[in-house]
Amino acid sequence: MDYKFVSIEKEKNCGIITYRSDKKQNLLTIDGMREILSAMEECRKDSFCKALIFTGWEEYFCMGGFLGDYSRQGAEEIISFADILTKLHRHMSRYPKPTIAAVNGHTGGGGLSFLEAFDLALSVSWAEFSLPEICNGLAPMISLIGVRNYCSRKTCMEMAGLGRKLSASEALKEGMINRIVQGNVLEEAMIYAERITEGNMDAFGVCKQYYAATSGLSYEQQLEIGKQYLVTMLKDSRRL
Numbered sequence: 001m002d003y004k005f006v007s008i009e010k011e012k013n014c015g016i017i018t019y020r021s022d023k024k025q026n027l028l029t030i031d032g033m034r035e036i037l038s039a040m041e042e043c044r045k046d047s048f049c050k051a052l053i054f055t056g057w058e059e060y061f062c063m064g065g066f067l068g069d070y071s072r073q074g075a076e077e078i079i080s081f082a083d084i085l086t087k088l089h090r091h092m093s094r095y096p097k098p099t100i101a102a103v104n105g106h107t108g109g110g111g112l113s114f115l116e117a118f119d120l121a122l123s124v125s126w127a128e129f130s131l132p133e134i135c136n137g138l139a140p141m142i143s144l145i146g147v148r149n150y151c152s153r154k155t156c157m158e159m160a161g162l163g164r165k166l167s168a169s170e171a172l173k174e175g176m177i178n179r180i181v182q183g184n185v186l187e188e189a190m191i192y193a194e195r196i197t198e199g200n201m202d203a204f205g206v207c208k209q210y211y212a213a214t215s216g217l218s219y220e221q222q223l224e225i226g227k228q229y230l231v232t233m234l235k236d237s238r239r240l
Helices: 030-045 075-093 110-115 132-136 142-150 153-162 168-174 185-197 201-213 219-235
Strands: 006-011 014-019 051-055 060-062 099-103 106-108 120-124 128-130 179-181
Touching: 006 030, 014 030, 014 185, 030 051, 030 075, 051 185, 060 110, 075 110, 075 142, 099 185, 106 110, 110 142, 120 168, 120 185, 128 168, 132 153, 142 153, 168 179, 179 185, 201 219
Parallel strands: 014 051, 051 099, 060 106, 099 120, 106 128, 120 179
Antiparallel strands: 006 014
């Protein structure tokens, strides 16, 4: 596939996807998301790519989605955009290989909820994390999902209702990112990926499956599913 908004590099056993939108603030478009999904599938099929790294362009990781003039769009057009946006989130969260977000700059809106779909995230020190929808008279809907998984209700409401921006250090404290990088965030992400892929990738995959399977369940339900995973894992010696 010929890519217009995405580039793929393969280095140090990693597939590195860089998204370059034709919209300001590196916004996600329907065509751009289709390319990201295609690039993800290409890296999934490539046995060289043991991990997937995603990064943005210039000073933006991603500030959300580009809907165009939604006041002139019908419900079907808006739903089409929402469908591929949720598909992108779902595919990234269920990706069979380790995924790392190399947060190269400011992140907000749908870009912030997209960040939540990655296994790990590293960020430059000057990046800001926000829900800017309120500044345009809108409420963050899908965008709020990722934030509520990290932050307290009070922080969520302050970000959603007042447009509060979190610094990288605040995002680290809230659990949005794993580390703040002072140097080249992409190089650090590759080092991170190299450390992960040196371990047992089947075991890492089981961790991802278990995390997804137990999301939103009670503690007792999580224990029951964990018991099933334990039995399956130990009986199937080929997985580990």
